[in-house]
Amino acid sequence: MFDFFSHPQNVLQLSSRVLGAGLAMLxxxxxxxxxxxxxxxxxxxxxxxxxxxxxxxxLKIGYVMRLLSQYRLSRDLVRVVA
Incomplete structure (x- = not known):
């Protein structure tokens, strides 16, 4: 389970589902x-x-997950380019 959260792409996909579920519930x-x-x-x-x-x-949890995963993806991209 911890391996799932160590990949930012997985967290980004999960955040989209959490955001959708939160919006539907609301x-x-x-x-x-x-x-x-x-x-x-x-x-x-x-x-x-x-x-x-x-x-x-x-919605708030999904948004924070999205922000963190996008930050980690951009940081990994900068690391690969540099």
Whole structure:
């Protein structure tokens, strides 16, 4: 598992998936918790509200992963060129 995170290209691909999942969770949570007019069970409603918190959290984690992997890729590229 640590070998997976030692390659910046793997982390970059994972960050794209984390960003997509975070965006999907955020949008589904906003729609279900605030825009949907139908009756929902309380468990579903609580889950949708939680998604409005977990979605942006995943967005932030994915963005930081992307920044770190791009930094490592550019640093490795400079090292190869020099």
């Amino acid at each position: 949008l589904a949570g906003i729609y279900g918790a605030y825009l949907y007019d139908g009756q929902l069970p309380i468990v579903v409603l609580v889950s949708l509200h939680a998604m409005t918190i977990l979605g942006p959290t995943l």
